[in-house]
Structure formats: structure tokens, C-alpha cells
Amino acid sequence: MFPTPSADGACRSAADINRMIRRLSAGRARWTPEALGELARLREQWRAAVDRESAPPGGDPR
Structure with a gap:
């Protein structure tokens, strides 16, 4: 059995x-x-979570 996303659609860390x-x-x-x-699906989610968690406050620094 594979892990599933949260039922409420919340973003996971x-x-x-x-x-x-x-x-x-x-x-x-x-x-x-x-x-x-x-x-592969989990790795994509992990990369997105890392990007989200490491983004500076206020969005894109460019």
C-alpha cells in the first residue's frame, strides 16, 4: 500500500x-x-515542499 496525500488537501512538510x-x-x-x-510522485512533492519551505518571506528574491 502506498502513502496517500492528506484527505483535506493540505500541503505536507x-x-x-x-x-x-x-x-x-x-x-x-x-x-x-x-x-x-x-x-517519483513523492519526490516531486518533496522538491516542491523544500522549495516552499526555503523560499524567503515575501516570495521570489529576484
Whole structure:
């Protein structure tokens, strides 16, 4: 079973998503196409969360 996004659609923190990735990959020796797809989806969410959490207050610094 794969981790699912929160039911209320709330944004998860990078730390929460990292825990989901670790649970998905723990002890895994083989990866099905479905599991790889889920990993890719979680990695995209993690990158977005890291960007969101590391953005300076007030938006884009450029």
C-alpha cells in the first residue's frame, strides 16, 4: 500500500514527505512500475515542499 496525500488537501512538510519516502523504500529489494511511479510522485512533492519551505518571506528574491 502506498502513502496517500492528506484527505483535506493540505500541503505536507518536506519532513513528512521524507518519512513517506522512507516508509515506501524501507527494505525494498525490487521495485514495481507502480512503486516507482509512487516514488517519483513523492519526490516531486518533496522538491516542491523544500522549495516552499526555503523560499524567503515575501516570495521570489529576484
